[in-house]
Amino acid sequence: MKIATWNVNSIKSRLPHVTAYLKEVSPDVLLLQEIKCLEENFPQNDIEDLGYNLAIVGQKTYNGVAILSKYPIEVEQRTLPGDSTDEQARYLEAIIGNIRVASIYLPNGNPIDTEKFTYKLAWMDRLFAHVQTLLTYEETLVLGGDYNVCPTDDDVYDPDGFACDALCHPETRARFRKLCYLGLTDALRAQHPQLGLYTFWDYQAGCWNKDQGLRIDHLLLSPQAADRLEASGVDKGQRGKEKPSDHTPVWCTLKD
Template sequence: MKIATYNVNGINGRLPVLVRWLELAKPDIVCLQELKAPQERFPEKALRDAGYEAVWHGQSRWNGVAILSRVGEIHETRRGLPGDPDDVQSRYIEAAVNGVLVAGLYLPNGNPRPGPKFAFKLHWFDRLHEHLAALIDLDAPVVVAGDYNVMPTDLDVYAPERWRDDALFAPEVKAAYGRLLDQGWTDAVRHLHPGERIYTFWKYWRGAFERNAGLRIDHFLLNGPAAARLTKAEVDTRPRSWEKTSDHAPVWIELADRMSRKRRGGPLL
């Protein structure tokens, strides 16, 4: 099973890019972020014509998340992250698809730091930590994918010294991500590529993509049963070079049909 995450940076404006990539890459399940479209303007028919069913949580102009599937029905289990009834931002959606619990998220940016946006980001991380604590020990595979807006280590940013004051690289944010790993979640890309500089986002200006001056901010976190089935984790950089494209590239993982016989935490077959 091939599962992908892609911050499309405006689904209607980038729809030709998205459909082209779906036809090229053929992921089975996709988490989308930054739809920038209200609920009624989600392009459901175009995606169905491309072979995908969808559930989505839209928001006018900002945010927005969705889950697509071409391998079975999508059984939505949650819309919105619990823990703050005043939070009306569309940043979290969760569903069971073909035996896997898939959560798609778009974590707040948090800039400028310090300030209320940064405080909101840290609070959102706390809520995520509390919710994922209830999912980590499920017997079924759980995949939490999306734009986390955090570079966990120096290896995940092209020029660490230039980002020390940014909310995406703040010590408190990296520590919050680290607490998720301490909870038992596996960072799929870093697990299979422990020493590589891999990026998922490049700014539009100053030839950032051409120079590979990027950031790794789109992540997959897997619980034990999902990590035991992990065989591949890659970034598909092809769409980032297309015209009128997102500043993110899709990230994808592959899960084997059967779980590894190795114990949790051991090497994968």
């Protein structure tokens, strides 16, 4: 089963790219983030016509996550547990066949001297608590999405320049490490340890042409999923297309 994750930065703006990707790459499951629309405004027919089922948690103008799958989707969670007052559309969890997947859009957290960073850290604490519970099920679990975390200096083109950014802040990285130390495997790093492996290039200052990127999109695997890991990669070419998302897809393939 091929599972991909992609922050599309508006499904309305990126629909031609998404449908082309589904036709050309044909992932079994595609996790989307930052769809930036309500569920009723999602281009459902365009996706279903390509043979995909959908689950969507939308929000007007901001955030929003979705799961596209060639197989039936059984939704388990439409919000991240732990805070009933949180109305931001950032988490969607489902069972697809014998695999549990989640589409995650973790808060950016900038500027760090505001409540946005506090919210990010609290959100990561909630994610840690929930994943602790999920791992007790001993299932094949894939947690994919835009984590807005560069785990190490190897994942950012300018470590010094980003040292105080919320994506690289010591508190952010500590929480990400704590999450991984539960027993999760970073699917991309497990097979691609080299430097310069990025998933995001800012629209500003010619970052794409200069390859000044960040690795902030991740697929984290439970031990049961890691045992099935066959391949992983970054579909970098999507970022070079006309009017692209600033992110590009990350994928992994699990053995049957």
